[in-house]
Amino acid sequence: MTQQPATDQPERAAPHQPQRAAAPPHGQPSLRKRGGRRRPNLPYALVLSGFAAGLLWVWLSRAHVKGGTIMISAALLIAAAARFTLPDDRAGLLASRRRSVDVAAFAALGLALLALALVIPSPS
Numbered sequence: 001m002t003q004q005p006a007t008d009q010p011e012r013a014a015p016h017q018p019q020r021a022a023a024p025p026h027g028q029p030s031l032r033k034r035g036g037r038r039r040p041n042l043p044y045a046l047v048l049s050g051f052a053a054g055l056l057w058v059w060l061s062r063a064h065v066k067g068g069t070i071m072i073s074a075a076l077l078i079a080a081a082a083r084f085t086l087p088d089d090r091a092g093l094l095a096s097r098r099r100s101v102d103v104a105a106f107a108a109l110g111l112a113l114l115a116l117a118l119v120i121p122s123p124s
Helices: 042-060 062-085 088-094 099-119
Strands: none
Touching: 042 062, 042 088, 062 088, 062 099, 088 099
């Protein structure tokens, strides 16, 4: 056995080199783009905030149920438009099924609530 000479200095570890992130599997979108990180859930967040604002409007002001219902229906119609126009990797959480099914469901709910809101009598 050979012995190494003793030194007064502690051993230095090799400098840490950051590892590159593994590429996503073939067919899956990358979350990185040239300018930074994509925001695929931004359309969902906008629709959800519009829906929540409409619910809050109805809850806080029972005299303005019509306005809150119109706001909720507008949020659902915006969701249908966003799902129709955005590609699948940018639709985020709005994409839960096939595009045609999502658009039909959002549009049907939005139009039904809009019809309901227009039928509701205004308080006098």
